[in-house]
Amino acid sequence: MARVRISDVAAAAGVSTSTVSLVLNDRPGSRISEETRARVREAAAAVGYTPNSIARGLRMQRTRTLGLISDVIATTPFAGRMLAGAQDAAREHGHLIFLVNTDADPEVERDAIRALVDQQVDAMIYASMWHRVVETPDGLPERSVFLDCRPASGGHPAVVPDDLAGGRAAVRELVAAGHRRIAFADAEKVNPPVASGLRYQAYLEVLAEAGITPDPAWHIRGVDSTAASGRAATERFLDLPGDRRPTAIFCFNDRMAAGAYVAARHRGLEIPADLSVVGYDDQQLVAGELDPPLTTIALPHYEMGRWATEVALGAREPPASDQPYLMPCPIIRRDSVSSPPAAAANSSRRRA
Amino acid sequence: MARVRISDVAAAAGVSTSTVSLVLNDRPGSRISEETRARVREAAAAVGYTPNSIARGLRMQRTRTLGLISDVIATTPFAGRMLAGAQDAAREHGHLIFLVNTDADPEVERDAIRALVDQQVDAMIYASMWHRVVETPDGLPERSVFLDCRPASGGHPAVVPDDLAGGRAAVRELVAAGHRRIAFADAEKVNPPVASGLRYQAYLEVLAEAGITPDPAWHIRGVDSTAASGRAATERFLDLPGDRRPTAIFCFNDRMAAGAYVAARHRGLEIPADLSVVGYDDQQLVAGELDPPLTTIALPHYEMGRWATEVALGAREPPASDQPYLMPCPIIRRDSVSSPPAAAANSSRRRA
DNA sequence: AGGATTCGATCAATCGATTTAGCAGGCTCA
DNA sequence: TGAGCCTGCTAAATCGATTGATCGAATCCT
Numbered sequence: 150m151a152r153v154r155i156s157d158v159a160a161a162a163g164v165s166t167s168t169v170s171l172v173l174n175d176r177p178g179s180r181i182s183e184e185t186r187a188r189v190r191e192a193a194a195a196v197g198y199t200p201n202s203i204a205r206g207l208r209m210q211r212t213r214t215l216g217l218i219s220d221v222i223a224t225t226p227f228a229g230r231m232l233a234g235a236q237d238a239a240r241e242h243g244h245l246i247f248l249v250n251t252d253a254d255p256e257v258e259r260d261a262i263r264a265l266v267d268q269q270v271d272a273m274i275y276a277s278m279w280h281r282v283v284e285t286p287d288g289l290p291e292r293s294v295f296l297d298c299r300p301a302s303g304g305h306p307a308v309v310p311d312d313l314a315g316g317r318a319a320v321r322e323l324v325a326a327g328h329r330r331i332a333f334a335d336a337e338k339v340n341p342p343v344a345s346g347l348r349y350q351a352y353l354e355v356l357a358e359a360g361i362t363p364d365p366a367w368h369i370r371g372v373d374s375t376a377a378s379g380r381a382a383t384e385r386f387l388d389l390p391g392d393r394r395p396t397a398i399f400c401f402n403d404r405m406a407a408g409a410y411v412a413a414r415h416r417g418l419e420i421p422a423d424l425s426v427v428g429y430d431d432q433q434l435v436a437g438e439l440d441p442p443l444t445t446i447a448l449p450h451y452e453m454g455r456w457a458t459e460v461a462l463g464a465r466e467p468p469a470s471d472q473p474y475l476m477p478c479p480i481i482r483r484d485s486v487s488s489p490p491a492a493a494a495n496s497s498r499r500r501a
Numbered sequence: 502m503a504r505v506r507i508s509d510v511a512a513a514a515g516v517s518t519s520t521v522s523l524v525l526n527d528r529p530g531s532r533i534s535e536e537t538r539a540r541v542r543e544a545a546a547a548v549g550y551t552p553n554s555i556a557r558g559l560r561m562q563r564t565r566t567l568g569l570i571s572d573v574i575a576t577t578p579f580a581g582r583m584l585a586g587a588q589d590a591a592r593e594h595g596h597l598i599f600l601v602n603t604d605a606d607p608e609v610e611r612d613a614i615r616a617l618v619d620q621q622v623d624a625m626i627y628a629s630m631w632h633r634v635v636e637t638p639d640g641l642p643e644r645s646v647f648l649d650c651r652p653a654s655g656g657h658p659a660v661v662p663d664d665l666a667g668g669r670a671a672v673r674e675l676v677a678a679g680h681r682r683i684a685f686a687d688a689e690k691v692n693p694p695v696a697s698g699l700r701y702q703a704y705l706e707v708l709a710e711a712g713i714t715p716d717p718a719w720h721i722r723g724v725d726s727t728a729a730s731g732r733a734a735t736e737r738f739l740d741l742p743g744d745r746r747p748t749a750i751f752c753f754n755d756r757m758a759a760g761a762y763v764a765a766r767h768r769g770l771e772i773p774a775d776l777s778v779v780g781y782d783d784q785q786l787v788a789g790e791l792d793p794p795l796t797t798i799a800l801p802h803y804e805m806g807r808w809a810t811e812v813a814l815g816a817r818e819p820p821a822s823d824q825p826y827l828m829p830c831p832i833i834r835r836d837s838v839s840s841p842p843a844a845a846a847n848s849s850r851r852r853a
Numbered sequence: 854a855g856g857a858t859t860c861g862a863t864c865a866a867t868c869g870a871t872t873t874a875g876c877a878g879g880c881t882c883a
Numbered sequence: 884t885g886a887g888c889c890t891g892c893t894a895a896a897t898c899g900a901t902t903g904a905t906c907g908a909a910t911c912c913t
Contacts, residue, residue, distance in 0.1 A: 154869060165893045170871055179872095180891055202619040203564060204869035206555045207898045214620075226578040226786065236602045240609070245616055248600040250588045257592070264597055267554040268566075376790040404790060411792045414766075434578060434786050438728040438756060440763045506899060517863050522901055531902095532861055556899035559868045858911070864904085871897085880889075 153198045162192035169193070173200070206269060215239055215246045215461060216265035219276040219296075220253040226432060227450050231276065231296065234454025242462050244271070262288045272461035276454075280309050280344040296457040297450070299343070299473045306467030308456045308474045312344050315446040315478030316351025316399075319427045322444065322480060323397040324359045327488040328425060331356065332367040332395035334382040334405050336374035345401060348429065352399060364393055374401055379408025387416055387424075396424065396489035403428035403435040406443055406485075421487035431481050442483035449476045505550045514544035521545070525552070558621060567591055567598045567813060568617035571628040571648075572605040578784060579630065579802050583648065586806025587626065594814050596623070614640045624813035628806075632661050632696040648809040649802075651695070651825045658819030660808045660826045664696050667798040667830030668703025668751075671779045674796065674832060675749040676711045679840040680777060683708065684719040684747035686734040686757050688726035697753060700781065704751060716745055726753055731760025739768055739776075748777065748841035755780035755787040758795055758837075773839035783833050794835035801828045 158173075159166045164185060171179040172189040181189075206212035217235055219228070232248070239246050247265055251258040265273060266288065273290055277283060277298035285300045295307035323331050333352045336345045349368070356363050369385055371378025379400055386395050400406035406428035413424050420426055420441060428436055431447035453476050459465035468474050510525075511518045516537060523531040524541040533541075544550075558564035569587055571580070584600070591598050599617055603610040617625060618640065625642055629635060629650035637652045647659035675683050685704045688697045701720070708715050721737055723730025731752055738747050752758035758780035765776050772778055772793060780788055783799035805828050811817035820826050 152869095155871095156869080166870080167872080167893055167895095168891090171892090174871080176872085180889090182891065185891080199615060199619050201559075201621065201869055202616075203555055203558045203621045204898090205871075207553075207559050207900085208869080208871050210898070212555060225581060228581060229577060232600070233602060233604075236600075240601075240612075245599050245601065245620060247597050248584070248588075249592075249597065250585060252585075260592075263551060264554075267551050268597060269553065269555050404786070407790055414792075432786065434756070434784065435790070438759055438787070440766075504899095507901095508899080518900080519863055519865095519902075520861090523862090526901080528902085532859090534861065537861080553899055556868090557901075559870085560899080560901050562868070854913105856912090858909100860909075861907095863906080866903090867901085868899105873896085874894090876891105876893080878890090881887085883884100883886095 152201065153196050155198065155200065157196055158189065158193045158198045161196055162189045164189060173198075210269070211271055212269045213244050214268065214270045215244050215458065216249065216262075216268070216270040216273040217246050217276060218249045218251060218258065218261050218265065218273065219278065220251055221278050225278045226434065227278065227430070227448060230450035231454040234451040234456075235274065235296075235458045236454075238455045238458035238462070238464075242459075242464060244462060258286055259288065262286060266290060272463075274457050274461055275305075276457070280312060281339070282341050282343060292461060294457045294461045294467075295473070297453055303471045306457075306460045306474070308453045308460075308476055310344075310448050310453065310478050311475035312347035312478065313351050314475070315429065315480075316348035317355050318478070318480045319348075319399050319429065319446050320352050320355035322427055322482075322486055323399065323425060324355060324361075326397070326425060326486050328395075328397040329359075329361055329489075330364070330367070330393070330395045330397070331361070332369070332382075332386045332398045334379050334386070334398055334400045334409060335368060335370045336378070336401040336405070337371055348399075348401060364389075366393065367395055371401075371405065374405055376404045376408035376411065379405025380412045381408070383409040383412035387412065387418070397486070398424065398426050400426060400428050402430045403432040403443060403445055404430075406445070407435050407439060410439055421485050423490055425486040425489070427486060429478075436481070436483070439485075441485055444483045444485045445481050446478045447481050449478055452476050504553065505548050507550065507552065509548055510541065510545045510550045513548055514541045516541060525550075562621070563623055564621045565596045566620065566622045567596050567810065568601065568613075568620070568622040568625040569598050569628060570601045570603060570610065570613050570617065570625065571630065572603055573630050577630045578786065579782070579800060582802035583628065583806040586803040586808075587648075587810045588806075590807045590810035590814070590816075594811075594816060596814060610638055611640065614638060618642060624815075626809050626813055627657075628809070632664060633691070634693050634695060644813060646809045646813045646819075647825070649805055655823045658809075658812045658826070660805045660812075660828055662696075662800050662805065662830050663827035664699035664830065665703050666827070667781065667832075668700035669707050670830070670832045671700075671751050671781060671798050672704050672707035674779055674834075674838055675751065675777055676707060676713075678749070678777060678838050680747075680749040681711075681713055681841075682716070682719070682745070682747045683713070683749045683751060684721070684734075684738045686731050686738070686750055686752045686761060687720060687722045688730070688753040688757070689723055700751075700753060716741075718745065719747055723753075723757065726757055728756045728760035728763065731757025732764045733760070735761040735764035739764065739770070749838070750776065750778050752778060752780045754782045755784040755795060755797055756782075758797070759787050759791060762791055773837050775842055777838040777841070779838060781830075788833070788835070791837075793837055796835045796837045797833050798830045799833050801830055804828050 155166045158169045172186050249261040272292040276296035283298045369382040428443045428445035431445045436443040436445045507518045510521045524538045601613040624644035628648035635650045721734040780795045780797035783797045788795040788797045812819045
């Protein structure tokens with residue numbers, strides 16, 4: 150039951166191991182007769198030979214192996230899509246992926262990087278579960294790509310979601326439906342504020358381009374970004390006097406949108422008839438199974454995973470600028486947006 | 502910038518590579534003076550030496566590497582916990598994990614197994630995203646463990662959730678709250694019916710032990726196991742005449758329970774006052790963010806991932822019986838269960 | 854004093870592949 | 884006919900570690 154080695158093939162074909170290697174790897178420029186080639190290939194197939202990747206890795210100094218190191222990515226529902234993208238790209242290029250989860254523990258991270266470097270991975274992908282700025286960890290090899298995070302000091306290719314464009318799409322969807330009083334249920338403040346900051350910026354931009362003066366009461370930060378926070382923010386929005394009360398809410402993410410649903414329902418408000426809602430993330434189990442299904446902006450995790458892997462493998466050129474590549478976030482239209490209630494539309498028009 | 506090799510350490514310490522290896526690996530029985538040991542260790546630290554795992558793997562025939570092969574696990578929200586368990590166990594034992602996702606494609610699976618075997622993984626974990634029976638794939642090495650699935654023909658250790666005990670706990674929770682008319686919103690039929698079959702069996706057992714004769718109308722299978730199916734089933738339950746209408750529903754999973762919530766709400770029913778609901782899976786983003794939070798049975802993914810990895814690494818003995826190890830599923834009590842409405846309790850008592 | 858031990862460290866083989874230099878034999882051509 | 888050139892294949896070095904065999908010097912024992 151021992152593994153078949155190249156020498157077994159050589160013996161079976163009556164040639165040297167050199168010949169077997171030359172033939173099986175189809176090395177151009179090697180002068181082996183067609184007859185011998187056939188014999189070697191038959192022998193290899195007969196004994197069921199597959200090369201030992203470890204031995205080959207040692208000799209070639211290339212392991213066809215990738216390290217994917219992440220904070221808590223693998224334990225979040227997004228992670229799957231990111232990993233799937235990375236996996237698919239890796240498989241297409243004949244690579245295998247080492248997955249390591251550090252749980253954001255710096256010591257675990259350090260050990261993991263070292264272990265992966267010792268494994269001679271051809272490249273490394275440093276992934277985050279949410280779009281943020283990270284310090285480049287020590288020991289990260291030259292061939293590293295940042296996934297869903299931007300290295301504070303640059304120097305490595307990186308890919309992040311285009312939160313600015315995505316945020317614009319979300320708010321424009323509401324403006325296009327006729328809303329004028331649009332709130333933003335924002336997440337907690339983090340530093341530096343990447344996703345949140347960009348989505349807020351997008352919110353302000355689109356309001357400005359629609360000629361709407363934002364009411365400061367329309368922007369509330371949660372203590373976190375859970376449904377509870379979304380609910381709390383929405384309750385405060387709905388407490389606003391009639392002519393300032395939003396007819397639509399852009400939520401930092403789908404979970405907060407789920408909270409907005411709860412708050413609306415508790416007031417007897419129908420979505421979207423009485424209140425339109427747009428989320429962000431397209432978190433399947435939240436957005437898709439809400440009632441009514443939530444219109445949201447998808448985070449392109451699969452595409453980012455793929456991009457990072459292809460760049461890591463040298464199959465795709467990163468942008469020359471040293472700026473992160475911005476992956477588009479498509480809007481997913483479901484049933485949580487409609488035109489504002491007539492009364493609100495009137496009152497808004499009155500105000501304008 | 503080239504990697505530091507053992508020979509660099511040897512040169513720096515003025516000894517042979519053998520000595521370095523002996524010292525750094527602390528091989529018992531090797532006779533190296535304490536003075537030389539110190540010199541070697543200093544030299545190693547000074548030049549920043551870490552052994553090349555590939556070279557060591559080739560020589561030792563042990564790579565401290567594990568293959569984790571799964572169908573669609575990495576793209577489901579459970580996956581994270583399973584991976585986290587596997588990761589943690591692997592890290593504790595100094596191992597790295599190759600993660601491969603086959604998307605249930607047999608060809609991809611075959612290639613993946615071969616690639617992992619070629620990488621000389623020390624052991625393999627074959628994981629499924631849901632508890633089911635699988636054929637043992639060709640080429641799987643001796644040292645393989647099945648995770649969240651049972652091999653049809655045995656021969657390998659396996660770990661699955663104890664769906665029978667979990668199902669009993671769920672239904673007993675409802676019985677203990679005083680319910681007598683308890684429905685089971687089941688998933689679609691699959692063959693062989695593992696999770697669904699066991700949970701249904703548990704349902705029947707607990708009803709029997711409570712002296713309740715199950716009404717056949719209380720068991721409905723969905724076309725799948727989504728919220729839509731849960732909603733459809735619940736609507737049919739609620740259409741039952743008053744004295745046969747369930748006061749509590751055990752749902753195959755949390756998504757179906759989310760559907761039950763929607764159906765109840767559309768009838769103006771309060772949960773849990775008018776209808777108690779228990780789910781299964783403890784899918785965080787569903788169960789935890791429903792309103793009211795859902796009482797459910799947790800699937801022990803983390804623990805199973807850990808168990809499988811520890812067995813794969815030989816750090817834990819699998820059961821001698823060749824039967825899958827049954828991992829307990831704890832009940833997570835939240836707010837979706839209360840005693841039945843007074844009227845229903847009366848009518849039920851009348852029937853009894 | 855001289856053979857046997859012990860001590861401390863090294864030599865060289867090994868893991869399983871890839872790759873370069875080179876060897877033997879046949880052919881060409883002046 | 885013999886130098887030069889192909890053709891077809893192989894020997895041996897190499898990647899970077901581990902490890903059983905071995906070796907010189909010091910020590911022990913009678």
